[in-house]
């Protein structure tokens with residue numbers, strides 16, 4: 001796919017590049033399969049050019065040109081997707097938003113922040129912290145992902161069990177549609193004026209428009225926190241506690257429960273032989289202490305033993321560290337993958353058992369934890385680590401892992417993704433996951449992007 005001659009007028013010279021370094025930098029995201037491609041010298045997802053706009057007007061000019069010329073367009077935040085979402089199979093233009101990183105305003109009276117979509121998470125968090133506020137949206141990739149990327153992937157963070165996912169934080173957005181029209185949704189605390197337009201773009205993975213500005217909630221920072229580590233003999237007992245917590249109305253800001261295999265890693269103790277749970281409470285001290293005491297009583301009722309805060313404190317200090325997985329992937333034959341799904345309380349234990357058994361032959365270690373809880377169910381995060389002969393064999397193994405995991409989720413009716421999204425990894429499974437909802441999704445796609453220029457071939461949409 002050739003890039004149109006007129007495109008260069010859309011952004012100032014120097015911000016539209018076709019050099020091999022820029023192209024290579026936008027040919028691989030953090031999907032382990034993409035890591036294996038790079039190690040094999042493969043570059044199957046190669047854009048023809050990369051633009052770095054600095055304003056909504058420039059994004060509009062780029063999209064108008066691409067729409068007129070039928071050029072595929074893929075939005076790029078910081079490429080931290082772990083499923084291949086910002087990788088183009090159709091060539092065309094990548095629009096890298098990461099230079100659009102201004103903090104536009106903080107509205108302290110109404111607890112809102114408005115930023116350009118390319119704002120990096122940790123920088124925004126630090127700017128808010130300096131004023132006494134926090135996002136309370138804290139993905140492990142905070143320092144390598146953008147606010148626009150969070151919206152486009154329907155991301156969630158480590159404190160979601162109390163504060164919710166990005167869908168709960170988003171208040172308004174500005175988005176440029178495929179034909180260049182600019183849409184600003186209204187700022188309101190809540191409204192009942194027809195459809196919730198902003199929600200159309202949540203999880204849309206760049207297929208419906210390019211988000212250029214975002215307004216999200218912010219929160220005053222809490223002064224008091226109390227953490228605890230509790231051990232259980234069985235996964236079953238821990239799941240019962242998580243479910244009972246959601247029923248009680250007590251919502252710790254930190255909830256993580258590991259099976260025994262992952263507990264050894266979470267506790268940094270190879271000899272650790274129980275299932276570890278980390279709980280954290282924050283806010284008004286008397287309330288947080290009361291919640292802590294009640295939750296520990298609940299744990300005891302289910303055979304839990306409090307062993308002190310050290311495990312949870314250690315995890316809080318390491319919570320952005322992904323090096324264990326990255327080190328495995330850095331070896332050509334290294335196999336590592338993370339797959340996050342969700343299921344109802346009534347079936348999550350069976351799904352955990354089925355995934356663990358089916359994936360065991362494909363990895364040296366299959367580690368599992370539960371870390372985002374809801375009244376109806378929970379996420380399940382599976383980490384696989386292993387070794388294959390070389391990068392090609394590792395790629396094949398990772399693909400097999402996806403096939404097995406997705407098939408089990410579909411058979412059991414579980415959600416095939418909890419927060420990483422679809423990208424290329426889950427592309428083949430979207431239609432089966434969504435069923436007749438695909439009729440609505442496809443019609444929205446066809447209406448907003450009739451020439452199918454935006455991240456074509458993704459989210460199960462017809463090409």
Ligand SMILES: Cc1cc2nc3c(=O)[nH]c(=O)nc-3n(C[C@H](O)[C@H](O)[C@H](O)COP(=O)(O)OP(=O)(O)OC[C@H]3O[C@@H](n4cnc5c(N)ncnc54)[C@H](O)[C@@H]3O)c2cc1C
Pocket residue numbers: 029030074075076077078079080081082085086097117118138139140141144145146147148149150151152153154155156157158204205206207209210211212322419420421455
């Ligand atoms: C170490 C590590 C830890 C992670 N931890 C978490 C976690 O805790 N929680 C979680 O949810 N995810 C996590 N992720 C996944 C990833 O960080 C998220 O999916 C993140 O939201 C992607 O943001 P990004 O800015 O890097 O977007 P990219 O990866 O660049 O793009 C992701 C998708 O969004 C689209 N997109 C990006 N910006 C825009 C825009 N402005 N407008 C329209 N579409 C856009 C792209 O086209 C693509 O489809 C993790 C990833 C890594 C590598």
